[in-house]
Each structure stands twice: as C-alpha cells, then as structure tokens.
Amino acid sequence: MRLLLAPMEGxxxxxxxxxxxxxxxxDWAVSEFVRVSGTLLPHRCYRRVSPELLSGGRTAAAVPVRLQLLGSDPSCLADNAANLVELAPPGVDLNFGCPAPTxxxxxGGAVLLDEPELxxxxxxxxxxxxxxxxxxTAKMRLGVADTSKAVECAQALAAGGVEGLVVHARTKLDGYxxxxxxxxxxxIAEAVDIPVAANGEVWSEADWRRCRxxxxxxxxxxxxxxxxxxFLARRLRAHGGAGDCAIDRDAEWAELQPLLALYWRRAHERLRAPHSPGRLKQWLNLLxxxxxxxxxxFRDVRAVRRPTEIDAALVRHGIAAATLPLAA
Known part of the structure; x- marks a missing residue:
C-alpha cells in the first residue's frame, strides 16, 4: 500500500x-496548487508554493513533494510544466479537484469535470x-453536480498520458x-489502466479499512x-489496518508538542503578525x-490576535517555542 499526503489549499x-x-x-505529498492563467510564471512562483524545490524537492523527512498545477489552457499549462521541470520536481500533478467558487x-479545478475532452x-x-x-499524476473529483462523467473524465486523463490518478470521492457540489x-x-479503477488512489473522509483506521x-x-x-x-499514517503502517489499535493520546500529544512549536515559529517568521496566529488556530481546531x-x-488562544499572546499561551500549556531550533 501507498499512503499519500493531500494538497489542501489554505x-x-x-x-x-x-x-x-x-x-x-x-510515499509522497502534493503541494498546494500553482495557478496558471495565461503567463509563463517565474521559478520563484513554484518555489514559493513548494520551497522543498530548494532541497531536492523533499521535506526535511525526505518525503518527495509533487508540485500541482491548476488551469484550463492546455498550451499555457504545458509551457509552465516545461518551465517547472527545469527545477527537477519529484513529480508534476494536475488539479481537477478544487471546489472553491473563486x-x-x-x-480551474473541479468545474472542468464537465469537459472530458478538455x-x-x-x-x-x-x-x-x-x-x-x-x-x-492528477487529482480529480467525481464530477461537478453529479457522477455521470466520472469514468469518462478518468479515461480522458489516462488517455492523455497521466500515469496515476487520485480520486476525491465527492463531486464539486458535495464540497467536503x-x-x-x-x-x-x-x-473508475476498473475503467483505466493506471494506478488509482482513493481520497476523502479517511479520519481513522476504521475509515481507512472501509475506504479500501x-x-x-x-x-x-x-x-x-x-x-x-x-500519527494516523504511522499507525496504519505499523498495524496494517488489521484492527483498531489502542491509541495513547497523551503520549502522542507529548510527541506532537515540539512539532507544534516548530510550526508556530515558522508561521510567525514567514507571515505578517496579524495572520500567523490564525494558522496555528486552524491546525488546533482540527487537532x-x-x-x-x-x-x-484552542480555547485559550481562540480570541488571541498577537503573536506574543500565542507565545505566552504555548508556555502556559507546556509548549515552549524554543523546543526545537528553527533549522531542525
């Protein structure tokens, strides 16, 4: 089995x-999308979305990151893909899954699933x-408003030369x-001769087993x-999804604390002060x-707006921003 980390814009x-x-x-991750719309983008645009390109296209843990392109103009997308491959990415992915109205x-994204020929x-x-x-590779949903063209779209991508397909098993209208x-x-997997991966609503070992x-x-x-x-992917690899294993959430939280500290430091240094607290809150909201x-x-920082207040809250909860050096 292969476990992949999804692109999630925003x-x-x-x-x-x-x-x-x-x-x-x-096995690999996919970046947020680079929007292609009529111009040849400079290399800095790809590096901004995937700074891993400065380190052989891999994260610090050596996971390869495929860069995702989004657009509707075949010629412009091809020109940008040719420009991108000059940076030697671990892979190129196409986005036909984003349901965002803008x-x-x-x-761009899932709305193109009404046009298999395109x-x-x-x-x-x-x-x-x-x-x-x-x-x-490419990532697609099941369609725009319904699934009537799902198989046709997958076959069109495979016929066009896509080597692997991730299927988010909802339509654009379904959203999340x-x-x-x-x-x-x-x-879809029965209808194409390329590897297909499933995506959508896998929150636990039990979900993963049902999905497969x-x-x-x-x-x-x-x-x-x-x-x-x-740590879901790690448990899946360790136990092979044979059954729900006992999860020590306290031990996992202790292991997660330095990663939270590292994430906060990087968000704070990369983003303007008004925006960095929101990134940490977004992750905590899911955690x-x-x-x-x-x-x-999360309750402690929900109303916080200043980075210094985030720092103080982390310390109160036993998470010091200096737990890991930034270069770690």
Missing part, C-alpha cells in the same frame, strides 16, 4: 507539510512537456460534506484526517477532534 502549506511528514512516513469561476487536451499537452521519468462515495473509485474495501484500491491519500491525527489538550489550548 490549510496544508509547506510548514505544516514539513511537520506532518516528520510525524509520519508518506477558482471555479476562473475555469481534460484530455490538458493532460496530453502537459505530458509532452514532462520528461519520461518524472511522475505525472460526508459521505465520500468510495464505490465510485472502484468503478469499498474502493478496491490499495493506495489512499490522507487529507484533513492527517491534519487532525498526525481537537482527537486531543483534549488541543481543545484546551
């Missing part, structure tokens, strides 16, 4: 990707620009509302479930699904 940035891959081994209004032309153009040996329709992943059983595929991409439970300690910390 949530899983390079800093969080770094700490999550320190906590768990993943993105969709500009003909998906084929995009994939074929980018395939011609990405050299053999550089993995070329449960359930995920994993049975559709099975239908209903989808019939071995590979799973973890998204918000990995953010809410940073409190599994960790009572995160619930207590």
């Amino acid at each position: 949530l899983l940035d390079a800093d969080l990707r770094d700490v999550l891959t320190r906590a768990c081994p993943y 993105v969709n209004r500009h003909r 998906l084929y032309r995009i994939a074929a153009a980018v395939r011609a620009a990405v050299p053999a040996g550089t993995p070329f 509302r449960p359930p995920a329709h994993w049975v559709w992943v099975a239908r 059983a209903e989808s019939g595929v071995a590979d799973v991409m973890l998204g918000r479930g990995a953010v809410a439970d940073p 409190r699904r599994n960790y009572p300690q995160a619930e207590h910390l």
Whole structure:
C-alpha cells in the first residue's frame, strides 16, 4: 500500500507539510496548487508554493513533494510544466479537484469535470512537456453536480498520458460534506489502466479499512484526517489496518508538542503578525477532534490576535517555542 499526503489549499502549506511528514512516513505529498492563467510564471512562483524545490524537492523527512498545477489552457499549462521541470520536481500533478467558487469561476479545478475532452487536451499537452521519468499524476473529483462523467473524465486523463490518478470521492457540489462515495473509485479503477488512489473522509483506521474495501484500491491519500491525527499514517503502517489499535493520546500529544512549536515559529517568521496566529488556530481546531489538550489550548488562544499572546499561551500549556531550533 501507498499512503499519500493531500494538497489542501489554505490549510496544508509547506510548514505544516514539513511537520506532518516528520510525524509520519508518506510515499509522497502534493503541494498546494500553482495557478496558471495565461503567463509563463517565474521559478520563484513554484518555489514559493513548494520551497522543498530548494532541497531536492523533499521535506526535511525526505518525503518527495509533487508540485500541482491548476488551469484550463492546455498550451499555457504545458509551457509552465516545461518551465517547472527545469527545477527537477519529484513529480508534476494536475488539479481537477478544487471546489472553491473563486477558482471555479476562473475555469480551474473541479468545474472542468464537465469537459472530458478538455481534460484530455490538458493532460496530453502537459505530458509532452514532462520528461519520461518524472511522475505525472492528477487529482480529480467525481464530477461537478453529479457522477455521470466520472469514468469518462478518468479515461480522458489516462488517455492523455497521466500515469496515476487520485480520486476525491465527492463531486464539486458535495464540497467536503460526508459521505465520500468510495464505490465510485472502484468503478473508475476498473475503467483505466493506471494506478488509482482513493481520497476523502479517511479520519481513522476504521475509515481507512472501509475506504479500501469499498474502493478496491490499495493506495489512499490522507487529507484533513492527517491534519487532525498526525500519527494516523504511522499507525496504519505499523498495524496494517488489521484492527483498531489502542491509541495513547497523551503520549502522542507529548510527541506532537515540539512539532507544534516548530510550526508556530515558522508561521510567525514567514507571515505578517496579524495572520500567523490564525494558522496555528486552524491546525488546533482540527487537532481537537482527537486531543483534549488541543481543545484546551484552542480555547485559550481562540480570541488571541498577537503573536506574543500565542507565545505566552504555548508556555502556559507546556509548549515552549524554543523546543526545537528553527533549522531542525
């Protein structure tokens, strides 16, 4: 089996990707998308989204990060892919899964799933620009408003040269509302001759087992479930999903504390002061699904606006910002 770390625009940035891959081994991760719309982007645009490109395309834990492109113009996407491969990324991925209205209004992401022929032309153009040996993958949903074109879209991407496909088992209209329709992943996997991974609503070992059983595929991409439970992938690898193992949340929280400290330091140094507290709160909001300690910390910082107040709250909860040096 392969475990993949999902791209999550506005949530899983390079800093969080770094700490999550320190906590768990993943086969690869995918970056947030780089929006391509009519211009040839400079290299700094790719490095801004995936600073791992400055370190061989890998996180500090040596997990390769494939860079994701989003757009609707086959020629422009191909030109940018050719420009991107000059930086030797571990892989190039295409985004046909983003359901955000702003993105969709500009003909990007999941809205293109009504146009299988366009998906084929995009994939074929980018395939011609990405050299053999550089993995070329795509992520899609089941459709825009329904699943009527799901199989056709997957076949179009495969025919265009995509080597692997991640299927988020919901439509654009579904957004992130449960359930995920994993049975559709099975239908897609049966219809294409490339590896298919399932994605959506995997929050626990039990979810992972059901996902694999209903989808019939071995590979799973973890998204918000990995953010809410940073050691989920490690438990899946250790126990093979044979059954729900006893989870020592206190021990995991102790292991998570220096990673929280590291994430906060990087967010604080990278972002303007008014924005950095929100990034930590966003992660804590998901962590409190599994960790009572995160619930207590989240309540303490919920109304906080200044970084110095975040520092003080972390110290009160036994998490010192100096726990790990920034270069660690």
